[in-house]
Amino acid sequence: MQYTKRNKMLSVLLSILMILSVWTVPASAFADEGISVTLQTAEITSETSSVSVSLSKVPASGILRVIELDAGENYSSANLNNYKSLHFSVVSTLKAGSNTLALTAKPAAGKKLMVVLRDSTNTETQDYTSSAVTVKAAESGGSSSGGSGDSGQTGGKTEAEILKNCGIEILQNDKTRTEKFRETETSSQVKVTLDDSSLRSCKGSGAAFRSVQG
Incomplete structure (x- = not known):
């Protein structure tokens, strides 16, 4: 009887080991999914004074910048502080979801606007960027009603x-x-x-x- 019970226990243990060997936990279950940064203002012109930015979450520490790039330029994290900055915020002033950010200067037509969220929670910083949006020239207001026209x-x-x-x-x-x-x-x-x-x-x-x- 004792031998039979021992065999059953060993059989159960072997079954558990076999199940564990087959079942694997996806790496994504433990990996950091990162932060999604979305520039919600689809059209930006040289007269745009603010933009709407959505964040999937806000890190414990870090900064956010709205930067201006040349048309053919790619973002480099090493140059974050060297790009022309149109907005700066510390993450403590931001929230998960939509944020309206006032621009400190007017964007230049032909340039690209990008939002960069730098997460400095850990020893090594991590940058999360939005897609770049090309700045369009502001449309003229056309002929004004009232007031003298410049064309005469x-x-x-x-x-x-x-x-x-x-x-x-x-x-x-x-x-x-x-x-x-x-x-x-x-x-x-x-x-x-x-x-x-x-x-x-x-x-x-x-x-x-x-x-x-x-």
Whole structure:
């Protein structure tokens, strides 16, 4: 009986050993999955003043930078502090998830923007980067409504053509005034003619009237 029990115990132990020899724990179960850094602002222009960045988690210690790279340049961790920095944060001010980061300078069109999270929790630092986004030139605002245009054209007419169609006529009793002004007069009847293209296109010109004594 004792021999039989011993054999059963040995059989059970062998079965356990066989199971353990076959079953392997994936290395990924113990490996550090790292940190995901995502630049959520898909389009960045030379007028962009802030960007949205998502972090899968925040390390215990480290920094985050938004850097600017040349179009054909690849990121090098050794040069992190030498790149043009558009934002700097310590990780204690960040959170897992979306973070809105204000830029300290406007991005340059044609350059690439990248977010770098440097984890200094351990003795050896580890950098996690986002995908680079190329900076586009900001679109012009087009023709402004109100205010003078730099091109000197409005509605297809030049400034000179518009001013030619503008005029001021001094009247008296609804007719062109021919008499001289008197010092006692405090008002005058004026007829103003404007170009039909735009009232804003006419630039007023001041006229000084002096009394002429006969």
